[in-house]
Amino acid sequence: MASGGDDAETSPCCALQRAAACLVLQIHKDSTFEDSLMDSPHQPKKPSLNREPKRSQNQSAPPPQKDAYARLLSQHHSSKFSLYLEQYAKDFEKEGNGPSVQAQSYGLHVQQQIREQVPRDFSDLPDVLPSPVKNKGEESSLSLYMEKLSTRGAQQECEKKQGVSDRQRRGQRRDTTTSQDGDIESGEELASLKPNSAKKHQKQQKKNKDSNRDVASKEAELFQGFPQSPKKSSMAAQEPDKSSKSKRKGPPKHPDEEKNREGNLNLGVDAQTSRPISPHGKDKKEPRASTTSSPADKSKSKDRRGSKKQVFEPYMTFEEVSHGLKRGELLQGQLRINPKKYHEAFVPSPDDSRDIFLDGIVARNRALNGDVVVVKVLPQEQWKVVRSDTDCESDTQTDHARKTAQRKTNPSGSEDQVSDQDELVTNSRNTALADTVGQLEDPSTPRSNGGILQKTAKVVYIVEKKHSRAATGFLKFLPDKPFALFSPVDHRVPRINVPLADCPQDFSSRPGDHATTLFICRIVDWAADSNFAEGRLAKTLGQAGEIEPETEGILIEHDVDFSEFSDEVLDCLPKNLPWTIPPEEMSRRRDLRNECIFTIDPATARDLDDALSCKLLPDGNFEVGVHIADVTYFVEEGNCLDAIASQRATSVYMVQKVIPMLPRLLCEELCSLNPLTDRLTFSVIWKITPEGKIQSEWFGRSVIRSCVKLSYDHAQSLIEAPEKLFSPEELPPVDPAHPIDEIHQAVLHLHGIAKHLRAQRFSGGALRLDQLKLSFTLDKETMMPQGCYVYQYRDSNKLVEEFMLLANIATAHHIHRKFPELALLRRHPPPKAKLVDDLQELCTQLGLDVDLSSAGALNKSLHTLLGNDEYSSARKEVLTHMCSRPMQMALYFCSGVLKDQQHFKHYALNVPLYTHFTSPIRRYADIIVHRLLASSLKCGPHIGLSMAQVEKQASHCNDKKTLSKRVQELSSDLFFGVFVKESGPLDSEAMVMGVLDQSFDVLVLRYGVQKRIYCKSISELASFHHRKVGKMSELTLVWLPEDPESAPVEQLITIFSLVEVQLRADDAPMKYSAALKRPEDGKS
Incomplete structure (x- = not known):
């Protein structure tokens, strides 16, 4: 398999020469056209690449012009051709003294050499060939190209002086395995190579790397005598190349993207730098170059014409993963993604300590919830700082402790109304609002004396794709695009580009008719250079909010085979x-x-x-x-x-x-x-x-x-x-x-x-x-x-x-x-021992003498600690929920x-x-x-x-x-949402299960459901205050008086507090929320 990008050979084959000749001929034609535009009195003269255009103070900078060479090179999808052309030009250039006044004669010499190598018979070349052009165009095109090479060489020198290694600068492309049409291979494809094929693949990669070093050193030597301003060199190297965007994989820009759902799957540079600690930012000790190592590295990669910016790192090979696991440099585990804050993910730590944290979608590297992955732990300076004694967090902070809810013991909820007998936690509801006490702070929390570090990592290989790669969601129409944008209901699944051919026939003309229609989409690919996955619509389910379409979506998403038996x-x-x-x-x-x-x-x-x-x-x-x-x-x-x-x-x-x-x-x-x-x-x-x-x-x-x-x-x-x-x-x-x-x-x-x-x-x-x-x-x-x-x-x-x-x-x-x-x-x-210790500390904070030394001791504690009054069962339910986390x-x-x-x-x-x-x-x-x-x-x-x-x-x-x-x-959540919509609002007593600094969670006693109540959503509150009494977290709610002559009513919210709530249907299908009711006199 030929690898692209960095595997160009110095002795190209005949077919490559013929194709290169075609490109140069096309360059000549387009360059002549550009020269005519530049010489036209009606067109502004194109500025030199080494100068910044003059403009007024209020005038914004015009977009950089694109010369014929860059345009044609970006339109051609094979980076092998581009590297060959660069090498070809440099070989001729080395016969002289660099891009000086002899550039025109070099251009003539190059033209003559190319014409000698172009075959007389053009029958195997494309049907449309460029017509012959004048020497003036050839000279102009090659002069501009030499100038670009000079710019790149000067930029390399600046980078070296600034301490940027040549290997890191080329890291984005050097480990990416591509076919000749530029399609990136997945880690699974690499893993499926036969042993001897894999060895050949590794040898070829090594050969390519050596070749790249030679090419880079030649470029540096070639332009050593032509210094440039580092700033101008950088600007020239970062000249945008719009035509290099793939028509198939490019992320669509749509007004709805900003407000699609809780956050935006923006995996570009801005998304990376917005994190307190980037999982790919400073890992310079890696044996493999990172494709998204840092925003600076991403910026430097823009000078590679004809290639898209890499969003994700290429996966390691099967051999590399095997050796890394044996040496203990890599870890394997099942990925769990926070359902409420999908940028947070975790894999279990092999030493039973705190789970390993994966910060952001890029760190997950296209793995989905439930996949078995191999991760590489990042350097210690990039680990997450947490505090073990924190029991509150802002609604905008990382809800880190929810990780344990997804690791909770299997709820039995048995179909015969008896548990599966061996299950520790029976009939539990895997809601995402668990774990609200004993929560850990956001990585932005400053390091304190009591601060501890949590390991962070990134995915380097997917061992088994256990996620079904199917999702329910909605379609959004994108004008002037050959695809629609599929937005999954489950935020842990990426947005997906879907061909318009898969959409309903009238979708393009009447997209509003399908705004509330549920679809099933299956992911078929997710390229390393795309923010979005690619998929195909599998089925139109029906209207959102109806039980049967929603039920079918649940079954398909969770890979349940409900087809008839063959x-x-x-x-x-x-x-x-x-x-x-x-x-x-x-x-x-x-x-x-x-x-x-x-x-x-x-x-x-x-x-x-x-x-x-x-x-x-x-x-x-x-x-x-x-x-x-x-x-x-x-x-x-x-x-x-x-x-x-x-x-x-x-x-x-x-x-x-x-x-x-x-x-x-x-x-x-x-x-x-x-x-x-x-x-x-x-x-x-x-x-x-x-x-x-x-x-x-x-x-x-x-x-x-x-x-x-x-x-x-x-x-x-x-x-x-x-x-x-x-x-x-x-x-x-x-x-x-x-x-x-x-x-x-x-x-x-x-x-x-x-x-x-x-x-x-x-x-x-x-x-x-x-x-x-x-x-x-x-x-x-x-x-x-x-x-x-x-x-x-x-x-x-x-x-x-x-x-x-x-x-x-x-x-x-x-x-x-x-x-x-x-x-x-x-x-x-x-x-896990660490989580038991955390729970023990939490129970101590609550004033509960719970014995967690063994299963029997815990069972005895649950039946003896909580009294015998009418609410003892509710308190036991809350404590049971807390004890289920470890x-x-x-x-x-x-x-x-x-x-x-x-x-x-x-x-x-x-x-x-x-x-x-x-x-x-x-x-x-x-x-x-x-x-x-x-x-x-x-x-x-x-x-x-x-x-x-x-x-x-x-x-x-x-x-x-x-x-x-x-x-x-x-299914139970679905039916209860319908019940609230049809029969609500529903009033019930509730017991507080956890207290944050701006919200609290309650167990609705009449129905056994758990909901979060946000203080800011309570319109009748004058104010609310959070504080810690010892190690106990509590909220004080100050209610507006019902009449001007009355004093405000204060209500104290702590764990085990009894409150009155009302369940109400939301505007979204099947969704409902809990509203706190005003306390009665004497019950505040």
């Missing part, structure tokens, strides 16, 4: 319906169809994958069974059905619908444990004492027949009325073989054992951080929200949770014992990958081994676990996955689980 997938399902269990399969299983087995699920659930049984034994103990749908019987490893299930990895539960992992025939029929139907299952059966002590355990494949489908409400009613005789009308249809009283007693026995199991877990050091979950009642026809409420986690939920946990823990031990290298397990790392996510992994079993531990459950076994209909990880279990019991084939394949699938399941949780949260 015929190839459906062909893997049984054809003869209704399906019955084959007799030979029945004979291989334990027959439990006569046992009292039932399901407990949400009333609307259709994918019933777990059932319970409990039978009193003669010795007073119980036989308790957990029975899980045997999905692997229908999903054969390696077929099309298995492939789509492994790709989707999880079902996605939204407010109004479910995107299933498996076809509905399996989810809702063949695998679902529907009542009064024979179904295949995997069972774990224990002999347990009434106190929850396990005496024996059995695993095996079985056949069950559920006798009733209970909802959580039904089960709760049975638990709360142990003496009541329930009538058939109070419960769903029941199998006549099992009386209602038998089912009632089984539920009560399970509840009693579950209470003992739960007490043992928490006394043994388990932790659970419950957060509020919002549920909706929907209109059956329109699916619009009619009401909403905070879901109550009750004893019936706890009953199911305890036995699912017990089954998962037992299965984890079994498969790890049988397959120590292949077991798919689930671990939960402990919180927690890490639970992760699937392959046991053979981690050699130290200490890393297998699940922090929140405080158990050494854990996995997921109980939901194979909606989680692919459970399917792998089922296959391992079947193989270990000799009732199924040996699993065909290697250790590396299990680990890869585990990582994919982690990604998909995170995305599915985020989709669930966004």
Whole structure:
């Protein structure tokens, strides 16, 4: 592959000579035309390049004129041609004594030499050739060109005298790999080179660099005797070259750009210098030259005719990255971008200290949220100065502490209204206004005695593009442009140039008709020299603010496959319906169809994958069974059905619908444990004492027949009325073989054992951080929200949770014992020590004696510190939210990958081994676990996955689980926004969660949502004051009196303060805000 820019050879090929000759001939023609204009009495005479034009005091400087050589050179996109022409001219020039009075004779000599090298046959040259021109034009063009070379040589001398190294000056282009048409290659393309190709590529780069040094030294020697003013040299070198702008990649200038959204994606020099500390400003020790090293370097690069200014650095090669990681010079991690302040991004620090900060979009180098990137830490003088004891910040300062909200433990918000059991933080809402206490100051904060440094870095390589590269947003029409500007709703995604051909047919003539239309756009490229990405419109969704278009946008943005299953997938399902269990399969299983087995699920659930049984034994103990749908019987490893299930990895539960992992025939029929139907299952059966002590355990494949489908409400009613005789009308249809009283007693026995199991877990050091979950009642026809409420986690939920946990823990031990290298397990790392220390300090500031030494100690603190009054649950919710910040996510992994079993531990459950076994209909990880279990019991084939394949699938399941949780949260936010718009305004009590210097965050108790209230938006306030009392941050709000004779009312805002708020719909679709209500007398 030919590299452009700096790889010109001193002996060009014949084709290059012919093309160069064409350019020179065209130069002659255009130069003659320019001379005629310059000699015309109606045109002002063109000033010399070495002089500044005279102008009046009030007259602005006219734009610099562009000579024919620069214009044609900039129009030609290959920098190889331009370098050849420069070298060609210098070779002839060196025969004389420089650009003196002999320039005209040099021009004649050059003309003669070129004519001798131009082939007689012009058939392979462009169809339109320049006509012959006079010698006068040739002389004029070459004289101007020599003058430009002189200017450049003098500028080099000035730079050297000022201490600017030649290598740094040429850094912008020297590491950029381009094809002959000027297209920049991505880091992934470099990584995909074969080893020998990569070596050749590196050798060629080295050769190019050496050649560049020779060319630069020749230029310097050539013009040593022609000094110029440094100022004038710089001006000449920075002469703008408008025609060099690419028609395809140039950032559009549009009036709406300034007010597009919270800030402007202006990645030019001004955007860099506006930062307190530029991530690319002073890194002179790098082995690679920076393409955007500093504004000064950018300025110096303008003298390179025909090339666009680089906005981003070229990515390192795969070999360079590999060596850098091995030497510890580079770090790898997942990029997280602040959703509210998109110029802030973070990657985790490998030493569990404070996250590494990436300041600005240029530092991210075209990586998007969630991508796995390699970063290079910047020199220490460019690190960020923060203070650990700050708990306030201005609305205009960096909201740095929000980084932890995006790293929060997976919220379970489980689709069956029971958590995923192992999740530390359940039902949490990943809102961006978390982390408002204990916040860190902006980099502009002066260094103080208590100041600490936070590492900053820049992205040098993208290992894996985990972001979908899809976004929902709006189109903006750009006059006189062949493309439209796509503005994503998510500010973390760049603005995108979209071809007009992708836009609606009448978009150019009637752009206003589409102003509120939501589109889906996919990024297809993002060049290193462009502020904007390039993309294609994938779909027109519909009007913003409507539930279905917004829902579809959420799914596409988060890479959720909601397409119909293909015929190839459906062909893997049984054809003869209704399906019955084959007799030979029945004979291989334990027959439990006569046992009292039932399901407990949400009333609307259709994918019933777990059932319970409990039978009193003669010795007073119980036989308790957990029975899980045997999905692997229908999903054969390696077929099309298995492939789509492994790709989707999880079902996605939204407010109004479910995107299933498996076809509905399996989810809702063949695998679902529907009542009064024979179904295949995997069972774990224990002999347990009434106190929850396990005496024996059995695993095996079985056949069950559920006798009733209970909802959580039904089960709760049975638990709360142990003496009541329930009538058939109070419960769903029941199998006549099992009386209602038998089912009632089984539920009560399970509840009693579950209470003992739960007490043992928490006394043994388990932790659970419950957060509020919002549920909706929907209109059956329109699916619009009619009401909403905070879901109550009750004893019936706890009953199911305890036995699912017990089954998962037992299965984890079994498969790890049988397959120590292949077991798919689930671990939960402990919180990062530094963040725990920060939290401990924060709790001390609040006067809370919270013990964070272990999961169990924290759980005990949460249940004993906050009192027993009516607001104790609200205070616990606020503290739970604060304690969730340091927690890490639970992760699937392959046991053979981690050699130290200490890393297998699940922090929140405080158990050494854990996995997921109980939901194979909606989680692919459970399917792998089922296959391992079947193989270990000799009732199924040996699993065909290697250790590396299990680990890869585990990582994919982690990604998909995170995305599915985020989709669930966004769906809930969407419906609540609609509910506020349709039913609002809504009044509620709220508790303050965090205090800043101009705003504060509240938890709206009635609905479980969190909102930020800005003091400046409260029109009835006379003033507000922020102060710190000890280490506590507080705001004093001074309300205007309701009548002139009354005194102003003061209201104190601190963490745990109770306030009254009103939720109101905003003008933007689906958006709402919280307004603080005036305090009543005596409650201020």
